[in-house]
Amino acid sequence: MAQVSLNNIRKIYANGYEAVTPTSFDIADGEFVVLVGPSGCGKSTLLRMVAGLEDITEGVLSINDRQVNHVDPADRDIAMVFQNYALYPHMTVRKNIGYGLKNRKIPADMIESKVQEAAKMLNLTDYLDRKPSQLSGGQRQRVAMGRAVVRDPALFLFDEPLSNLDAKLRHQMRIEIKALQRRLGVTSIYVTHDQVEAMTMADRIIVLNEGRIEQIGTPAEIYHAPASTFVASFMGAPPMxxxxxxxxxxxxxxxxxxxxxxxxxxxxxxxxxxxxxxxxxxxxxxxxxxxxxxxxxxxxxxxxxxxxxxxxxxxxxxxxxxxxxxxxxxxxxxxxxxxxxxxxxx
Amino acid sequence: MTNLSNTTIAAPTRRIRWSRLLDHAVLIAGSLFLLIPLLIVLQTTTTTDVETMKNGPQLVIGSQFDDNLKDAMVKASGFSGENTGMSMLINSMILGLGFALGKIIIGMMAAYALVYFRLRFATLAFWLIFTTLLLPLEVRILPSYEIAQKLGLLNTYTGLIVPLIASATATFFFRQFFRSVPEELVEAARIDGAGPVKFFIDILAPLSQTMIAAMFIIMFVYGWNQYLWPTMITTDEDMYTLVRGIKQITQDLEGTNIPEYGRANMLALIAILPPVAVVIFFQSWFVKGLTESDK
The missing domain is CATH 2.40.50.140 (Nucleic acid-binding proteins)
Structure with missing residues (x-):
């Protein structure tokens, strides 16, 4: 479990483009925070900086009061679910889920029991010996989730994990992810451009626009008292x-x-x-x-x-x-x- | 529209189409053109040299196949008596395998560096590698020989293989393939705690299987059929490869002896078989590797 703290985090790309202006916020232990905004608003960049997949140009990122700006992604105690799942196509579901554990030199019998446990939690037990190509979109999504939960990380990062699913499945997975996060109580950051996902899943929403935070608040606050016309028109369908x-x-x-x-x-x-x-x-x-x-x-x-x-x-x-x-x-x-x-x- | 569909339905009797007949004639002629020499080789390996000398190629299958095979594999030729068919086959195998595997490993590693590491001038480096396609061995044979000779690589397997394995073709194909592997896989692997070496071995290499198979076929056949470089670099008879050794046997044609038709053709047959086997074995992968990208 973890608190995450961003202090004046800023991202400027090599070509001079400022993707994220200095941004600060804190995430409490066990909180589900959704970063939402239109494409190109810097939400993914922000998430990738937390993950360690992008360098932080300026500012301090701490996870559990430990500054992690220059810590390798593998050592940040995080797990990430990608938009296109990023499953290893040549590995079975079992190996996909266990790969992160194997790299951390955990004994094979322990990996197996942890994989079984994660698979049970995600209804994947029957599919452990299949390859990702033999799974449906929703099952692949679950494998990606399994890969994240099996490591028992301090922080979950979700990068638009539902946008490749059809509407019905998206609705179902939305509930599943939320329920899983509740059950495990793991601090989570979830990036989406879908304001319905943001409203339904978040404990707290952070609305981003052009690399700036427009508003931070609970779904109700964001909806009923938008801090700007941007938030007012972005959140809600039809908009305000x-x-x-x-x-x-x-x-x-x-x-x-x-x-x-x-x-x-x-x-x-x-x-x-x-x-x-x-x-x-x-x-x-x-x-x-x-x-x-x-x-x-x-x-x-x-x-x-x-x-x-x-x-x-x-x-x-x-x-x-x-x-x-x-x-x-x-x-x-x-x-x-x-x-x-x-x-x-x- | 209506007329057109009516005519096709109302013509159930298949008429002979002359163009089709012509197509087949051309194809059959082509196949015969390719097959007959092979059949002659095959026939010659079954008769004695004297018979072949007297009658030329025939339609009869003789009984000398075993003897010719034995001759070809174990009978020594040349002065030293060290290059038998067996030793040449082994040398060819070492050259073919070393050449193919070397090229694949070097090509993969070069492509890995070019695609996944933030090298300065990576594009420039790639195009420099690519331009070496314009400089085949034949163009640079003297300097290459000079270097190999100065390094003391004459008459060694190292000298036979290493100077040939730098490969622009393999680097190019692997680079294109690696670039089509989704970025997220690298990122997922990083978060899963896989470093560059682990990512290469655990993820990139298995994903490249079909590509590796395709490269293996091309490069094995290419290496197996090398003639010029082995001729330059090996002078010891026990280092001769098959492709080179056959020629030595047929040299006897100029002498007064009866040429060893059976043995020479048997060696030719043996020289053909491994590349054919490799192609047949890897064929389905080959097509997949060059056309599909299964990610």
């Missing part, structure tokens, strides 16, 4: 509605004269409203024009115009909806205000 508005007379005004909700301050703002924080009433105060109704079974998405700006509303399946004019109300305390210049939350 962001519209231009103005503060005046203790109210949020759009379209010059429609008051949406009470708020203090003056001047132009960007207003963020989650699609599900809106109710449809015939006698509600705000005009909304529905252009398209997206039927999703359990709920409906209404895409339309609010004060001539694109706006999406999420309603339950019991709310009837047809294109055309309707009236809406914003649920209380559901408005996020952002600075229109910097995009930061106010």
């Amino acid at each position: 509605n962001l519209i231009d508005a103005r503060l005046a007379d203790g109210q949020i005004m759009i379209n010059g004269n429609t008051a949406l909700a009470p708020a203090q301050g003056t001047g132009a703002i960007t207003l963020g409203i989650r699609p599900e924080d809106v109710e449809i009433h015939d006698d509600a105060p705000i005009h909304f024009h529905v252009d398209i109704v997206e039927e999703l079974g359990a709920h409906r998405l209404l895409h339309g115009q609010l004060a001539d700006q694109d706006f999406t509303i999420h309603v339950g399946k019991d709310v009837a909806a047809t294109p055309g004019a309707t009236r809406i109300a914003i649920k209380p305390d559901c408005c996020c205000l952002f600075d229109p210049e910097t995009g930061k939350a106010l």
Whole structure:
């Protein structure tokens, strides 16, 4: 088990590109932290620096209060699960799982018992003598997990481990990984670009953009109180509605004269409203024009115009909806205000 | 469209297509062209030299196969009496195997260094190696001989093999193959605690199996058939290889004796068999190695 501490970690590639700006955060013992962000945001680079697969340009990385900047990946007491599994194609599942132990000069009978234990935990016992090419995607994924758990490391690193699986399997493996991590209580860092994975799996989410941390928080904090318009639009599907508005007379005004909700301050703002924080009433105060109704079974998405700006509303399946004019109300305390210049939350 | 499909369906009787017949004629002629010399060799090994001298190649299979085989394998030739067919076969084997294995090992290690280590000027080094393809042995035979001679390598297996094993071809093929091995495998191995040597032996070498087999065939046959370099570097008769020794026997043609047709052709046959066996044995791997990449 381990605490991990990143202190002003920075990565500049040989060509001068700064992939990660100085970044600091701490991960508590047993915590499941998800690094999420769009491609090229530096999340994988950050993970690979923790793993020791990339050099750290500046800053201090410690695992359990031991500075590991220049420690070999094999000696950091970590295990990593790769996006394409990186199984050794010529080795059986048994050998794949046991290879890390074998290199650490652990006696063969002990390796065998540890491999058996890991295989049992991951339902791989029947497949131990197969080669990776004879396994399905989900099974390969499990072997990759087995290779990680068998070593009983202090820290798990996951680099987009589910992105090669189909949607159904991804859903299932998401739960399995989370359950396994809970059971073993191993500190984990998980990199993904999928905000659903981030929301569902994380104890804490770190949202990255262009090599910077946009926000660190629990899934609920990230979702309900995004620190910037970037986080607001990246997390959640459909994303938070962001519209231009103005503060005046203790109210949020759009379209010059429609008051949406009470708020203090003056001047132009960007207003963020989650699609599900809106109710449809015939006698509600705000005009909304529905252009398209997206039927999703359990709920409906209404895409339309609010004060001539694109706006999406999420309603339950019991709310009837047809294109055309309707009236809406914003649920209380559901408005996020952002600075229109910097995009930061106010 | 409709017409076209109708005609194909409505023509169940197979007519002889002249173009097809021509194709087969060409193929058959080609096969005969390649096979007849082999058959002549085979036939000559079964008759006595006198019969061959008198009648030339025939369709009859004689009874001298055993005698000719014995002659070819154990009868000494030359002045020293040290180069029998057996000794030449062994020498050829050593040359073929040493040449092939040496080239594979050197090529793999060079490619490993070029692909996996952050060498300065790695690309330049690679292209320098590659340009040696333009300088085959025949071009540099005098300096090569000079060096081998000064190192005292004449009439040794080392001298026979080592100067030939630097191989741009093998380096090139292994480099291309290693570059197609996913980066993550290296990283996974690093995290699993495998150093460069372990990674090479435990992971890269087994992954290269098919490639190694393909290289082995090419290089073994190439090494087996070497003529010029062994002729230069070996003067002791007990160092002669088969390819070189056969020629020595047929030299007798100019003399007044009856040439040893049976023995010479038997040696030729023996010289053909190992490369053929290697090709047959490794054939499926060979195709796989050069076309597939199983990762």
